[in-house]
Amino acid sequence: MAAPLPFSESELRLLRVLLKRKVRFMVVGLSAATLQGAPVVTQDVDLWFEHLGEPKISRALQEVGAAYVPPSNFNPPMLAGAGAELFDVVLRMDGLGAFADEIKNCVEISLGRQKLKVLSLDRILASKIAANRAKDILTIPVLRDALATLMAVKTPIRKRKTKRASGRGKS
Amino acid sequence: MLTSIGRTLSGPLPLFENAGDKSGKIAYPSTACMKQRAQISSDAKAKRWALRLSARVGKVLAAHPHADPDNVRHTLILLEQPPLERLQRSLIRGRAAAIFRK
Numbered sequence: 001m002a003a004p005l006p007f008s009e010s011e012l013r014l015l016r017v018l019l020k021r022k023v024r025f026m027v028v029g030l031s032a033a034t035l036q037g038a039p040v041v042t043q044d045v046d047l048w049f050e051h052l053g054e055p056k057i058s059r060a061l062q063e064v065g066a067a068y069v070p071p072s073n074f075n076p077p078m079l080a081g082a083g084a085e086l087f088d089v090v091l092r093m094d095g096l097g098a099f100a101d102e103i104k105n106c107v108e109i110s111l112g113r114q115k116l117k118v119l120s121l122d123r124i125l126a127s128k129i130a131a132n133r134a135k136d137i138l139t140i141p142v143l144r145d146a147l148a149t150l151m152a153v154k155t156p157i158r159k160r161k162t163k164r165a166s167g168r169g170k171s
Numbered sequence: 172m173l174t175s176i177g178r179t180l181s182g183p184l185p186l187f188e189n190a191g192d193k194s195g196k197i198a199y200p201s202t203a204c205m206k207q208r209a210q211i212s213s214d215a216k217a218k219r220w221a222l223r224l225s226a227r228v229g230k231v232l233a234a235h236p237h238a239d240p241d242n243v244r245h246t247l248i249l250l251e252q253p254p255l256e257r258l259q260r261s262l263i264r265g266r267a268a269a270i271f272r273k
Contacts, residue, residue, distance in 0.1 A: 006259040034261035035254045039245035041265035045258075109254045145242035148235040153227065153250070 010064065010083025012111070017060045019114045024050040024099070026106050026117040028090055028124065030139065035109055036121045038146035040139055048090040048119070050099040052077075095130020096123060121147050224248070 007015070018025060027035065029046035049057060052068070061067055066081030068089065077089040096102050102123055108115040119127075125143045128136040224247060231243045249257050 005255045006262055007255075031258055031261065034249075034257050037246050037250045037257060039242060039249055041261050041268060043262065043265040043269055111255075141239065142242050145235070145238040146246040148238045149231050149243045149246040149250075152231040152234045153247070 007086070008083060011086050012083075014061075014064045014066060014079075014083045014087070015111060015116065016114060017063050018057070019111070019116070021056045021060045023054070023057050023060055024103070026099075026103060026119055027109075028093060028119040028127070029088075030124075032118045033121055033124045033139075033143055033146070035118050036107065036146075037150060038121060038143055040142055040146075044088045045086055046088045046090045047079075048093060048099065050103075052089065052091070093119075093127045094132075095127050121150060 025047050026032075027045060028048045030038075030040045030042040031045040033040055034042060051057075058068065061079065061081070061084070064081070064083060066079050066084035069075070069078050069080050071077045071091075077091055079085075079087050079089060093102070102119060103117060105120050105123060106117045107120055109118050110116075121143065125140065125147055128140055128143060224244065227247050228240055228244050231247070232238060232240060235243075249260075252260070
């Protein structure tokens, strides 16, 4: 099967292995905002893991030939290796609660048969307001307007139908 | 003759490829006629979509008067795309902007 649009085969494989091994993580930051319709641009996909040190993460990364590189001098924590370059690791989210609390309000995006958890737009906005960095300040009005639009139209996130899902209910 | 789609034509488009043929063959709509109809139809469709979009922007702004109309419009356009396509667009533009800055 061809990779869904933004991901290469190896990036998709990494996400699928993490989901298959039931690693608790979610997409956060502007990539999460854009998945929900906010008109913002980003260069990477931020992943927030509940327990970064848990063995099943390193096993999942090993399975796809990638590895977790802890933060050092000027380097943030990152994933390195095949298909991992697109993803950034987030250790903490400013202005938000614990991972276990935030995941309750996340939205789900279909990734084939699996579901990718994505931090909800209102919580992304809260984290940007709390972080208050120059680059965050620029995005706050856009995120606020996108959230207002979402609330006004109450449009559910469109999910791509899988063959299995579209076949259901047919006699 | 200037048509509604801005094309200059020497005369009316033939409606059927073999119009006037007395051989008894079935007459098919001419290619030029079908192309023109398709263009008019897609043109009208695009205009209807723009009107609908404008109305939706107006509704959102009525509820949120301080929102920026451009942000609202772009959000509404993106909501018509599947989520992964939205991310795709965002990544392409984000990387292009980063390359341009360098």
